Amino acid sequence: MGHLNTLISDLALILVVAGVTTLLFKWLKQPVVLGYIVAGFLVGPHFSFFPTVSDLANINVWSEIGIIVLLFSLGLEFSFRKLVNVGGSAVITAAVIVVGMMLLGYAAGRILHFTYLDSVFLGGMLSMSSTTIIIKAFTDLNMRKQKFTSIVFGVLIVEDMFAVLMMVLLSSIAVNNELEGSELIYSILKLAFFLITWFLVGIFVIPTFLKKARRFLNSETLLVVSMGLCLGMVVLASYAGFSSALGAFVMGSILAGTNEAEKIEKVVQPVKDLFGAVFFISVGMLVDPVILTQYALPIILLSLVVICGQILFGTTGMLISGQPLNVAVKSGFSLSQIGEFAFIIATLGMTLKVIDGFLYPIVVAVSVITTFTTPYFIKMADPASKWIENHLPERLSFLIDRYSANASTVQVENPWKKVLGVYLGKIALYSTILIGILILSLSWFIPMIEDVVPDSWGTTLGVVITLAVMSPFLWGLAMKRINSRKLMSIKENKSANFVPLFLMVILRFLIGLAFVVYFLSKVYSQRTGVLLGVVLFVLITLFLSKRLQRQILSLESRFMDNLNERELRRTGKKNNLVHNMHLAHMEVYGSCEFIGKRLADANIHRNYGVNIVSIKRGNKRINIPKGDSRIFPGDLISVIGTDEQIQRFLEAVEPEDAGTDAEEPEIHFEFERIAIPNDSSLIGKTLAQSGIREKDSCLVVGIEHADGSFYEPTADFLFKKGDMIWIVGEKEKIGAILS
Template sequence: MNHLDPLISDLALILMLAGITTLLFKWMKQPVVLGYIVTGFLAGPHFSFFPTVTDVANIDIWAEIGIIVLLFSLGLEFSFRKLVNVGGSAVITALVIVVGMMLLGYAAGRLLHFTYLDSIFLGGMLSMSSTTIIIKAFTDLNMRKQQFTTIVFGVLIVEDMFAVLMMVLLSSIAVNNELEGSELIYSILKLAFFLITWFLIGIFVLPTFLKKARRFLNSETLLVVSMGLCLGMVVLASYAGFSSALGAFVMGSILAGTNEAERIEKVMQPVKDLFGAVFFISVGMLVSPEALVQYAIPIIILSLVVIAGQIFFGTSGMLISGQPLKIAIKSGFSLSQIGEFAFIIATLGMSLKVIDGFLYPIVVAVSVITTFTTPYFIKLSDPVANWVEKHLPAKLNFILERYSANASAVQPENTWKRVLGVYLGKIALYSTILVGIILLSLTWFLPLMKELIPSVWGKYIGVGITLLVMLPFLWALTMKRINSRKLLTLEENKRANQVPLFFMVIFRFFIGLGFVIYFLSVAYSQRTGVLLGVVLFVIVMLLMSKRLQRQIVSLEGKFMDNLNERELRRTGRKNNLVRNMHLAHMEVNGECAFIGKRLEDANIRKEYGVNIVSIKRGLKRINIPKGDSRLFPGDVVSVIGTDEQIQKFLDAVEPEEISVDETENEEHFELERIVIPKDSPLIGKTIAQSGIREKDSCLVVGVERMDGTFLAPTGNIVLKETDMLWIVGTKARIEALLK
């Protein structure tokens, strides 16, 4: 007899249960994520009245894939540009939350008579909100498009980065009973190097690759390629010592700037829904009734600490960063939970044998409770924000509004601040690339060349090739002029500016020279590295400056084009025609105001100033469309206009979509039989004259006479007494017609 694999039987069990519970929760108009948690509890090992999952390890693997897919999907919506836009507010808020919750968690642990190390680890567990839970809650509540959610996502991503540093901090305290500053600095530098390196490689390679392969990318191949890229980055992130979730988010944010981002989101949606469901079901499996009873008091206290602390510190951080009061409150209420990172810290503490075993079930219970309450607090945030705004003292409200307005206002930027920003950015960018090249050469390329060419020439060739690869980036770091002349034209004392600019150039020169000397010193000896490095560096920089300049300018241009590929396609800024006229391509979405209208009736040229040169509808292209052509959702429209005209038209063609729950707003149509009574005003009128369609918004689909004759409705059929009308319409409209 063939035995079914436990993975299949377990999946069958949890998905059937999930289908029933989620339908029930949908019927009760409750968030679906709560149904998944209930499913996990019912199918878990702690509830014996239902069949139980036989192999929890398999479900855990699926749950981990769920986290990866959820973070990848978040990255697709949260491009690097968005992260930069909310960066300051996100960093400040995340810092306030992490520091505040660590101190609050430590204090709560000591009050509950936990040990010193238990309390420190507890503070770390309570300091991180759950990205996956918040994403799902926002999706279920149709709030993904609201303004505050973008800032909340920024906070969550910054918290994930802080998590990497916290792991080092807690490990150092647990092992050495003190904080090792050098390890923390090394972790920060490693994180920065990882993010910059893969971001640069991704921006250079992926848009070009997707553009070349676009004609082969149907839904199937696009899904396979996207998941391959996502999991590949997850492997690289794990190999570098970072979380798989961070790697998935990085790949998603890289792909978010490409032209294929919208298509990838669509093909990923069912995958995200399936694996995300398994993740939340696995959270529900962790609920233990025995632990809830045994540690009831600590669980209740810590749950209240998490909810109150996250709301307070989240709201405070948002206010400090300059966000309006309403956005701050809604953001704080959204962050009122802990998630999967708490389990990771608890596992770390137990593996180091520095925390007691009872802490794990307590944190699991707190996580499940706060996950369960999260959707309700998100729903509650809007009325609470309105109540606080209404009852806040007028003077305090004025101070907060003024502070927020000043923080968001565009301040005149100091010229030297701009120069230093560009200067330090260039140094960080090209230094990261050079560090990557040197590490790759010393750990892989030089040993490979020695193996392929055993003589001394193998090493010489390897060093030479490495220096050639480094050359354009060395020139960009040391010799390429930072365009500070334009930035400093408004400065009165231009001579005074020359001195600091000169030292900035010298500083860059010595950094580049340092990279060459270091590489040659490791490859040969320190004396050889210094002597040979100085000579080679000076000669090459002087002799090849013009050629290298053209090369690096070309690389920078390609990088910026790839970085802004999606935006450039929509705005057409790279498709210059004459003067400031551009060719732009944009997709018509369902909220467009003139869908279905003829072009001549939409007055597009008169209203927006643009000229439509083509409409692409599936495989069909309409070149130079006439006035009777129409626009439909999904059409790709190519237009010519100025920056201002194209932007105005883009706002009309691709307005911000409002997420609406289809199931909650869908009007159900009914089929009803109506017999015309003796005194009806419809007698003697035709169907067209009756007004049933125009006035009552109902549709006559059949007329049945007393003799059993059934007539297909036409506008000229005269209605008679006792005719039976078959009518389609909403329940409300049919009831109104009957009256």
């Protein structure tokens, strides 16, 4: 009971203080995340003039949940398709940043007379920007929908993947004083295997499960199910040796392609806000004024290294990947901090006892300082970009623009490159599935069957069931035809060299045979595996071809439908009605051009050719809406039309550039009762003649005469001396009416 009281009292303290500080920072028009950091410092153990949190361990657990929920929410906005689209720029930029910052951090460490291993680990700590901090800063500044942010998020996710490899690299250097190449390659293959497996299983199973359970999913159950899936993936990722944040992001990106993605975002939002706040408060608790004073010079120097280095390498990486100068500069300025992963690397070094203890508090201080400055640098990015564009030499500016234009132009591609890419992709996909089946069978399934069924019968039964499960994927790997337009163009070219195609077919066949032989050799002897494997593989691929073809095509179709479920709902391409007509479902954005209009006045059918058959607003559904029905932001509408009609209408309902504008200033409306002065220009005019609504954007809701009588205003109402008017509008505009 005492532990419970400590937990509640600590949470009450940090939330009350955080509430006050964030209100103050909002009033000062400063980013909210800075208010959380200040609140954390005030309630932390290093500030003695204020009540202090009793149990830091509880706060650390809650802050870790905050990181998980923030990354899960990011994944919900960053679907697998988006990740692929920004993949090239993200990988190149992340590689430039990580390599550049590791070298710069090592050099800074040596300048500060740190040891060799201290400097190596310092380079690793300074090379990773903080996903959590950037997400929060973009949210506070209302920049989540801008073009460059999706690329920044891609860089952050790739950096998280690099972080897994960096842990192996640093551990190898610390223990062996050299880099173990085989261990690093194993980690890369392991990461790729688990990522592909997670996406394949998740996309195949989860959308189908949500579709079956849809009628039971209200807000409460959807929150429980989605958070259960998120934390389940976190456990799997941690068990496999990866970060919990990576697991949370993967599950979010899987759910991002489902029909329930928008609902999940809404129900998870309060959880994200609460636990995210606790995370940033916990960062503020790490601020120690004594450490800041004692190591002031290294902290200041390393903070400058982080800010300048991340901006330089981030911008350079974006330019190399073909992004325009404006996008590159904004991205570089957004990445100018280090975060939670620096603490993880520091903890690793201390656990291995290869770095000095003073390095940890220095890195914590640098992280807090750069967290504090991040929102300001993000705000500075646009003016800095314009300044650079104005002062850049014309020749260099021309070269950057031309390079960016060439990089974004679709190049004429060698057809063989495309065809071989498709073949290699299929080999990687089916090989990953088969490896997963073999691991499960050899480590768990066959031993379990042998425990239940005695003697050799259990082994035989386990082998038969495993081969039955493997068979459609073996056929897909070794025998499935590749349907590609590029391949057809090669076949139509009589002078083409078909040797690469022939070799690829042989390679697929041999890889499939190798899986069967390996499996049987592990269960029986090597000789039995080879002899029996060849016979069974020929039987599977040749004699069962038609049945296996139907199975694999059905599995592929279901997988692709699940992967594109959200897009298919919007475009209706899977909802064929008659001829080429489809039923599509889409959400109305706030920037839609016919918001608030009656359907009769919007001329939707005349302009776009589609027919609206349903409008869902909250829990209310309007089927076959009449002409006087209106459309409002957030409505889910169902329409019928052709592919072209639906696509044109979709661009109007869900504009691509929705939400990309800068943050609008917050406008406060007042409701006031004011007296009309005796010399007011309103006296003797009607309400319609006054222009209060049209010119001043204010609304008169009531008029009180001097005798106390009250009237609801009409257009022909005449203003008189002594009238009191009840008016709604901005305070400045209300004052201007009577001046």
